[in-house]
Amino acid sequence: MPNLIRSGGEMFNWSDRVGRSNPLLHHLIAELAGPGRTVLVAGPHPADLVAALDADGAEVTWVLRSLTDAEQAATTHPTITIRSGAFGKIDLTGGYDLVVATDGIGRLNSAEGDQLSADELFQLLAGAVRPGGALVLMHDNQLGAHHTVRLDPGARFRDSAAWSVDVDGPASRAQLTARLTASGLAPAGVWAAFPEPADPAVLVGGAALGDAASPLRSWLQTALAHAYTTAFRGRPVLGDPRELVARALRAGAEETVAGGWLVIAAAPGAEDRLRVRDDVLVADVNGVYAVDADGPRMLTPADTPLEFDGLRRVQVLQPTAGCLLEDRLLALCAAGDVRGLRQEIAGYEAWLGTGPISGPEALADLSGITVTGDGLAVLFAHWAPVEPVSAQIALVRALWQFAVRLLTWGRPHPWPITASAADLAAILVGMAGRSLADEELRAAIDLQVVIDGAEFGLDPAGQQAHRLALRAVQPGTAPVDVTGYHQLVEALWRQRYQASHLLAMMEWTERIIQSRDAELSRMDWELQLLRRGWGGRGLMLAKRAYKMVRK
Template sequence: MSPSTTTVPQNLRLIGGEMLVWTDDEPAADRRPAAGPALQEVLRDLVRPGGRALVAGPHEQALISLLADAPMAVTCLVRAYPDAEALARRLPGVTVLCGSVAKLDPSDTYDLVVACDGLERLPSVEGAALSWAETADLMAGAVRPGGTLLLAQENLLGVHRLVRMSPWYGERTDADWTPLGDYDATRPASPGELVSSLAGRGLTVAEPMAGFPTAHEPSVLAPLDRLADPHLAGFVRIAVSAAYGAQLAGRPVLSDPRALAGSALRAGSAAEFAPVWLVAATRAGALIPRQRVVVADAGTVPHPVRYEVVRAEHGWSRQVLGDPTLRSRDGVYRDPAALAGPLPRGRLFEEQLIELCLRRDLPELSRVLTRYAAWLAEGADEDGTVGGVALWAAPGDLLLDGEGCTPWDPTWSTTVRAPLDVALARSLRTFAVRLITGGYSHPWPVLVDADSLVVILAGMAGHTLERPVLAAAVDLEARLRAAEHGLDEAGRERLRERLAAVTPGTPPLDLDSHRELHAANDRLREELAHAVSRVAWAEELLESREKALRHAEDKLDILSGSFSFRLGKLLIYPLRKAKGLAKRLLRR
């Protein structure tokens, strides 16, 4: 099969090794082009107006357009003909090369070479199978003196692969025409090996960056060397957890990636478990990206925000990137301008509560909850209602330090107002759902449901909650989350029903996590075993009572048939008659 010359776009060139019936864009198989606002922000630092750029491999249109609008003379290289044709038609001002990377003209060099999808999808099955080192030689050779190579390298030990349902070596989709993966001995297995490999090709790497939560669309990019700062590392851990919750919502995974990524970052192992490493490898005189942390919401978020964290005079500071326009929906709004300023300090309130529950430290847990309830009461108006950031922020949104509670993402707020007890119940219920569905151990019986746990936690904070308050808290949470995620009325009602039905056997509501699902099944087994034991105890008690009753009946039958019983009955009968006759005579 070969494409007709009359249908090939004028800006598309076939260079050899074209894969005519394949595509590297398969969202259903979780194989997508490199994408995301975070990559756009890094790439923005490397743009050279008037220069030449080579985009090698599948990349989203927004990344290519950013270079073309600079303006730069952009050339794109893709191996799949359907992808190349679609790209050439969408971007007529861009030169598109379709074929294997081995067919590139070695005399063509560029000011900027972009390979944010890695090197695995550059060789073609229609040509020689190149190793990683051979492909890297071709990419490094395309960088002219003073040029830059922006390369993303997927980590085969990354969190995203550890929680995937299918192993990388078992993939059988069109996008998986890859060489040997982990069995390619020339493929770098760490950021250090990657830097050394590029250095051997005449390129210098300033500082590798770790990308989370996925390799194809990292929304949190952080310089590895800067994560030694505990203040910054703590914030990145929170941002990474939020990114996993947003991008992997509803997808089947082996286990909750938030816990695994949090443990890796807490142990200082970001390099070992990051899904992707991003490096800007330069020749002498080239531009290098600024050293900063870039955080950007995924494109699926209804109210996306992007910002950077940079070193300031007195610590770390956040600066807003992109569109700062305030956006609102159904009483919930997000103001990106609220991010600007120093990076807040403190420990995530939810993490502290989980730790206290695991340690069974009830006095400290009561103190912390009482402190939080007091902070919430301070934000109430004279009519006793709470609104704004105080109403929106749940334990997973707050940092707790010596001075009080601070939202780590202050962009979210709401015009909705609720009574203080409803606001407290809603916040505590959010934590209770996380505690139960996450399978965390806590000081109370395993069979405590979400509402019962909220009552216990509120009591430790000095508040008594009634059942109507708990129902109102569920309605409030469903309303706020539906507005956050852009759900319609039917979606909001389904969410409310799921929130109201949280029991010890409920798996996580936001992630299709199979390990947590297995743990929920174990909790259901324990609940069933407990119910069976109670039924057995009740049956045993009932059987013993029936035996006692039968024994009493038998004894009564024996006594009623004896001679003494009959004689006594004959003597008592005349006396009863005489007593009745005497009562009638006295009434007269």
């Protein structure tokens, strides 16, 4: 393999191989690369990303510490120069137009070589950037929500960096930019990456980062909740990360719990050319797009199908200042304000209308609808029905989903003793002046299963399991998407509360029955006593005579 260069310190019988590339990172890197440019890929990266850089005409050099990975990469990509070994032993003289380190610096050190400090690694990365070039770096946030809620026993024995502890690396965005500046680079764009640094779905930077008064706040809450739902669906966690991120977002401290920080740093001579103007970048089923107060701007459309099982893909994203309808209903439920709930639900029912609905409002969650001064508006939606959906089914689906969240999230509401989510949904639908039939509820649940199947890529077996789980939701059921240990404990407490309440009712009923039996026994004894005496016999004869006279 002539394109493989061994520099020493390679790790034998070890692999750092990763999966497919992230669309957000792919887009940003592709914008900086191009024909004739020299690119250094530092550390393990998705093979399709490196291959795409090579296909675009860039001269690519890929540094890997695993000899097994390096040999396979050299065989698979013969036009790419592969260097294997410890990062500190690799000759990087000459410089590169672009240095890519979106895997961070944690896997640049080799177990077979000297352990370089974070500052030394930053110096090596910065030194590899030639004047006019750029560095794209992702740095993991050790205080991020993905670490805080992590529940993965034995992970330290599987972690590729288990033999070292990063105690001298940057621990905040400010420290990271300061280290890069000290290395001779000028940060041209800095984003907080959510939910995880290896696979970000939302990048927040610029004026939108930490601005609690930004009109993007409500939309960011919905977008981040969706990103964490997708990332942590079916994974065991200590607690629901969406709650932690939502509280941080309301406080304007989202960068503190971000998964990591993505930095594009420019070498001298490239500061103005690389100045990034997009504050928020998002990747979802529609592709990669930038978001500002005026709405989304598509950057790279997705190549996924436009239709899926009766749904068509749409992009509804209107960052509008206002309160989410779901948050308002949750607040009214917590306050026990039944009158306010009835007014809000009636307003939502009137907004849906009475005829069939073909737009995204038919499938929009209550968390994707905002309450503005002009009324309700769809804030966030990915899907719309191919065939129109009746207003009744749309109303039932939205309110049933809200009932599921009330029960599985353990939120307080005015009807704590309900048998299931279906019963609670019937109460909520009744507030809109409508009744709920069993076939309508089944149709609403099936519609929700189709939406989740399109959003999360569920196969038929997964959809059926999801359908059964949704139909079985009752007080004490854990969340059906992101199940955390905290939520499981809360669900267990709710089950015990329900059981203790039922036991108390049974004991009370038994005491009432015993009391009535005792009273009846006493009255029967008194009656028998009276009947055995002469006075009692006389009264009985008089009673019979009175009845005969009346006849």
